Amino acid sequence: MKKSKQLFQDAKKIIPSGINSPVRYFEPYPFFVKKSKGSLIWDEDGNKYIDFCNGYGALLLGHRRKEIISAVSKQLKIGTLYCAPTELEVELAKLIQKNFPSMKKIRLVNTGSEATMTAIRLARGFTKKKKIVKFEGCYHGAHDSVLVKAGSGAAHAGISTSEGGLSEVSKNTLVVQYNNSDDLENTIRKNKDIAAVIVEPVLANMGLILPEQNFLHEMRKITKEHDIPLIFDETVTGFRVSEGGAQMYYQIKPDITTLGKALGNGFAIAAVGGREDIMNKLSPQGKVYQASTFAGNPISVCSAISSIKTINKLKNSLYSKLEKNCRLLVNIIDEIATDLKIPHHINFLGSMFQIFFTNTPVVDYKTSKKADSKKFKKMFSTLLQHGVFIAPSQFETVFLSDAHTNQDLANTIDAYRYALKSVKK
Numbered sequence: 384m385k386k387s388k389q390l391f392q393d394a395k396k397i398i399p400s401g402i403n404s405p406v407r408y409f410e411p412y413p414f415f416v417k418k419s420k421g422s423l424i425w426d427e428d429g430n431k432y433i434d435f436c437n438g439y440g441a442l443l444l445g446h447r448r449k450e451i452i453s454a455v456s457k458q459l460k461i462g463t464l465y466c467a468p469t470e471l472e473v474e475l476a477k478l479i480q481k482n483f484p485s486m487k488k489i490r491l492v493n494t495g496s497e498a499t500m501t502a503i504r505l506a507r508g509f510t511k512k513k514k515i516v517k518f519e520g521c522y523h524g525a526h527d528s529v530l531v532k533a534g535s536g537a538a539h540a541g542i543s544t545s546e547g548g549l550s551e552v553s554k555n556t557l558v559v560q561y562n563n564s565d566d567l568e569n570t571i572r573k574n575k576d577i578a579a580v581i582v583e584p585v586l587a588n589m590g591l592i593l594p595e596q597n598f599l600h601e602m603r604k605i606t607k608e609h610d611i612p613l614i615f616d617e618t619v620t621g622f623r624v625s626e627g628g629a630q631m632y633y634q635i636k637p638d639i640t641t642l643g644k645a646l647g648n649g650f651a652i653a654a655v656g657g658r659e660d661i662m663n664k665l666s667p668q669g670k671v672y673q674a675s676t677f678a679g680n681p682i683s684v685c686s687a688i689s690s691i692k693t694i695n696k697l698k699n700s701l702y703s704k705l706e707k708n709c710r711l712l713v714n715i716i717d718e719i720a721t722d723l724k725i726p727h728h729i730n731f732l733g734s735m736f737q738i739f740f741t742n743t744p745v746v747d748y749k750t751s752k753k754a755d756s757k758k759f760k761k762m763f764s765t766l767l768q769h770g771v772f773i774a775p776s777q778f779e780t781v782f783l784s785d786a787h788t789n790q791d792l793a794n795t796i797d798a799y800r801y802a803l804k805s806v807k808k
């Protein structure tokens with residue numbers, strides 16, 4: 384028997400569904416990972432995959448990037464957790480601010496969920512208002528306020544609004560359509576009690592969905608007019624869309640920003656930052672409570688410092704290379720699907736793309752849900768058989784990393800050719 388199959392059977396007995404985060408499950412069983420390096424992952428049965436899941440976007444610079452491993456290894460020798468401040472944390476905050484000038488003050492946390500939870504509590508504490516506005520299909524982590532009409536694994540599992548979440552909490556979350564500024568404006572006009580608008584500036588958790596022209600600018604204008612803090616959840620887009628995230632790419636200044644994933648390139652670290660008057664509400668100076676044992680631990684902080692320094696050193700060559708590679712994949716996959724006469728749409732930005740099997744352009748939750756996810760599943764399995772690993776869900780995004788080689792891209796194109804043929808059948 385395959386070792387992954389055996390391990391999955393064991394895992395199911397002791398870990399709910401056998402996995403530690405829902406999207407990791409796929410039929411008939413997920414492969415169990417032995418190791419990774421650069422653009423590659425090896426499983427316990429000796430199979431090798433070109434990785435385009437890339438830690439759901441976290442591994443912008445690839446697996447075990449040498450600069451990062453070397454920085455972290457040095458720190459391992461002198462300490463892993465102090466729960467007292469370090470010079471490293473100040474250095475990291477300055478580096479983040481240099482890339483994200485809107486983040487005037489910054490707190491470090493461990494995960495994107497913690498960052499958005501803190502951002503929302505801060506906005507509520509600052510405005511003394513209750514409600515938040517989120518967009519249908521946006522994913523902001525696995526807590527009650529935002530697990531309402533959420534994308535990502537929740538949409539994949541068909542539980543966009545989770546059981547066990549308190550309706551007393553979720554009734555304070557107003558959901559509006561992505562790419563629909565009229566819907567946003569109407570909702571804001573009708574409700575006086577809004578503490579924040581939270582958005583993924585590029586929606587990477589319903590497949591990939593791009594903001595239409597002016598959508599983000601309109602959002603900024605409306606929220607400013609009504610004096611409502613705007614939270615950009617850049618957990619995916621931070622350091623991926625550009626070194627200054629989507630806010631730099633689209634030239635928009637949010638009031639609060641959350642970062643995660645690519646910030647630590649494979650280590651658990653996230654950040655929340657923004658306007659000084661808002662951030663000063665955090666305790667002990669202010670009365671909005673936020674705390675964490677592992678926040679600012681020197682291992683994660685070293686990984687983030689090294690990631691940002693590497694990104695800043697590579698500068699535009701990194702982003703232009705990623706975009707060139709992504710465009711190449713997208714163009715050829717589009718060509719193959721067109722030749723096979725498979726109805727499809729591909730959305731693409733920088734180092735991210737996703738294909739949807741549908742006739743209609745995918746611009747929001749509804750149009751993404753319309754795509755044929757059975758075909759997607761078939762494509763996913765065939766890709767895997769041919770050594771290409773993408774996230775196992777239509778509602779996730781394909782992520783390129785700096786580690787993908789030209790040979791990887793050529794092999795990936797071959798795999799997509801087989802995969803799309805299998806979809807056609």
Ligand SMILES: *Cc1c(COP(=O)(O)O)cnc(C)c1O
Binds near residue numbers: 522523
């Ligand atoms: C992944 C993600 C989160 C949650 O981050 P975790 O580290 O998984 O808690 C929040 N927001 C967005 C946009 C994400 O993609």
